[in-house]
Amino acid sequence: MADTEEAEGEGESEKLMTAPEPSSQEKDPAEKPSIEKVRRYRCPGCGADLLFEPKDGALTCHYCQHKELIAESKEAIVECDYERFLKVLPEQLTDLAPNTLEIDCKSCGAKVTFAPPVTAGQCSFCGAALVAQPKSPDPILAPAAVLPFRVEKSAATEAIKKWIASRWFAPDALKRFAVPGGISGVFIPFWTYDCYTVSHYTGERGQYYYETEYYTETDANGNRVQASRQVQRTAWYPAAGTVTRWFDDVLISGTRSLPAGALAELEPWDLPELKPYDPAFLAGYKAERYQVTLPEGFEKAQAVMSVAIENNIRYQIGGDTQRIYSVQTQHSAITFKHILLPVYVGAYHLQNKLYQVVVNARTGEVQGERPYSWIKITLFAIVVISILYYLWWAVQRP
Numbered sequence: 288m289a290d291t292e293e294a295e296g297e298g299e300s301e302k303l304m305t306a307p308e309p310s311s312q313e314k315d316p317a318e319k320p321s322i323e324k325v326r327r328y329r330c331p332g333c334g335a336d337l338l339f340e341p342k343d344g345a346l347t348c349h350y351c352q353h354k355e356l357i358a359e360s361k362e363a364i365v366e367c368d369y370e371r372f373l374k375v376l377p378e379q380l381t382d383l384a385p386n387t388l389e390i391d392c393k394s395c396g397a398k399v400t401f402a403p404p405v406t407a408g409q410c411s412f413c414g415a416a417l418v419a420q421p422k423s424p425d426p427i428l429a430p431a432a433v434l435p436f437r438v439e440k441s442a443a444t445e446a447i448k449k450w451i452a453s454r455w456f457a458p459d460a461l462k463r464f465a466v467p468g469g470i471s472g473v474f475i476p477f478w479t480y481d482c483y484t485v486s487h488y489t490g491e492r493g494q495y496y497y498e499t500e501y502y503t504e505t506d507a508n509g510n511r512v513q514a515s516r517q518v519q520r521t522a523w524y525p526a527a528g529t530v531t532r533w534f535d536d537v538l539i540s541g542t543r544s545l546p547a548g549a550l551a552e553l554e555p556w557d558l559p560e561l562k563p564y565d566p567a568f569l570a571g572y573k574a575e576r577y578q579v580t581l582p583e584g585f586e587k588a589q590a591v592m593s594v595a596i597e598n599n600i601r602y603q604i605g606g607d608t609q610r611i612y613s614v615q616t617q618h619s620a621i622t623f624k625h626i627l628l629p630v631y632v633g634a635y636h637l638q639n640k641l642y643q644v645v646v647n648a649r650t651g652e653v654q655g656e657r658p659y660s661w662i663k664i665t666l667f668a669i670v671v672i673s674i675l676y677y678l679w680w681a682v683q684r685p
Contacts (some may be wrong), residue, residue, distance in 0.1 A: 328355070328570055338571030341436040341648070346567055360563040364432045366481055366622035372581060375428065389576070395641070397544040398576040399473070411471035411573060412544040413641050414634040427576055428625055432561040435568045436472060436629040436648045443470060443631040443646040450644070450653040472648065474569060474627040475550070476541035476577035478584035479558070481623070482534045486596050486616040492606035493521045521608065530599045537591050539584040541577030541625075545632065545645055549654040553647040556628055560649075564627075574627060581623065589618070 328337040330348035337346035337355055346355040389400045395413040438446075447470065500518045503511055536558055540550050562568065579587070596616060601609045629648035633655075634641060644655030 328567065336570070339436065339568055341439050344435060344437075346570060357565060357567045360565060362563045364561055364563050364624065366624055367431070369480070369581075369585065369621035369623050372428070372623070375581075392544075395544055396578070397542075398578070399573045400576065410634070411473050411632045412575075412634055412643065428581065430476070430564045430627050431624045433474065433564050433568045433627045434556065434558070434561055434629060434649060436572065438631075438646070438648045438651045440470065440472060440631065442651060443648065446646055446651045446653050447633065447644060450655070470631045470633040470644075470646070472572045473630055473632050474572055474574040475545070475630055476575055476579075477626050477628050478539045478541055478577075478579070478581065478588070479536040479624045479626060480534070480539065480585055480588040480621065481536065482588070482592065482618050483620040484532050484534065484592060484596060484616050484618055486530050486532075486600065486614055487528075488530070488600045488611060488614045489525075489527045490600070490604055490609060490611040490613075491523045492526045492604045493523050493608035493610065495607040496520050496522060523610070524606075526604045526609075528600075528603055530596065530603055532592075532596060532599060534588075534592055534595070536624075537588040539579070539587045539591070541579045541584060542575055543578045544575065545630075545643060546656060549643070549645050549656065552654040553630070553645060553650075553652055556647075557649055558626075561626060569627075572629070577625070585621070585623070589616075592616075592618075 328346050329335070330337050330351060330353050332351045332353045333348060335348050335350045337348055337353075339345075339357075340347035340354075343354070344357070346357065347353070389398060391398055392410040392413060394410060397410060397412045399411065496519075497517045498520055499515050501513055501515050504514050506512050538554065538556065538558070540547060542550075593614075593616070596614065597611065600611055600614065604611075631646040631648055633644045642656045644653060646653050
């Protein structure tokens with residue numbers, strides 16, 4: 288394994304790639320989640336920084352092409368007890384990157400940590416110049432797992448080019464995203480929640496039936512005649528009951544710096560491929576601190592759960608249609624994980640409005656906001672009207 292700033296020699300550097308065996312006290316994730324410090328990994332050949340390479344999943348020197356495999360962790364990814372973590376103690380927090388830097392974007396509010404040689408001269412989320420002085424990051428609740436980058440930056444750039452090409456009415460400024468170096472690889476914080484729910488409901492079951500309705504109309508000869516038609520009616524019957532459900536890994540974004548709709552469209556994520564948190568996976572990338580707190584995240588998760596619970600209730604009520612009057616849900620056995628998911632982000636301003644494009648760095652899927660060029664729309668409308676007018680003229684001419 289390569290040398291680091293905090294250790295010298297081959298024997299010590301090998302230890303850095305494998306998490307040390309925790310003590311009996313540290314093994315309890317509800318007491319104190321363990322996390323390794325983010326370090327700069329040095330190439331044993333030339334001394335340059337090793338960066339995580341999505342192509343082969345190894346730490347790679349971009350100068351001499353030396354590679355270091357990241358040791359597989361034998362530690363399981365554990366769920367943390369939600370109720371116990373509501374009373375967060377100082378010892379339950381950790382420095383995500385005590386020897387890295389953090390900077391606050393005054394434009395969009397993002398808090399991003401990064402380690403040299405990564406720089407933060409421009410905000411990855413809004414494109415604004417970062418003029419504030421970086422500082423040491425504040426302690427946070429430690430990530431339990433990370434989903435490594437799999438899509439290379441060049442492939443993400445190509446995916447954005449194709450996305451741009453499909454936006455016919457976008458202004459030319461959108462092409463900025465296709466410029467190499469115009470996007471940044473960032474780990475976005477997410478929460479996952481597991482929960483058992485018991486929901487008591489009241490409502491009504493609707494059964495359709497049909498009645499014959501008679502009416503008068505005018506026939507083709509101008510005579511008034513009587514006609515009939517079938518009209519759908521609904522008979523309502525009271526319904527009440529209980530539905531139970533186990534929710535696993537309800538995914539909630541921990542960022543406010545990216546549009547929620549675009550992030551949701553990037554799903555599904557291949558969460559079974561999550562790796563126990565290892566700072567080596569972050570080498571060469573930025574990581575955003577969570578802005579949505581643990582309780583706020585669970586409130587959002589409850590809203591997601593309520594949609595699924597309502598669908599279960601409607602299915603249990605049955606009939607042709609349903610009315611739900613009340614639902615009382617108890618949540619128990621609540622656990623959570625703090626995880627980091629990889630994206631590429633590009634941003635620019637047009638007419639004082641921020642537009643962002645996000646790429647799922649596992650699948651290459653592109654989602655984002657786009658402006659419309661009214662000049663292009665107007666020209667297109669003129670062309671269409673001209674073609675229609677010409678066709679009309681061609682038909683009407685003798």
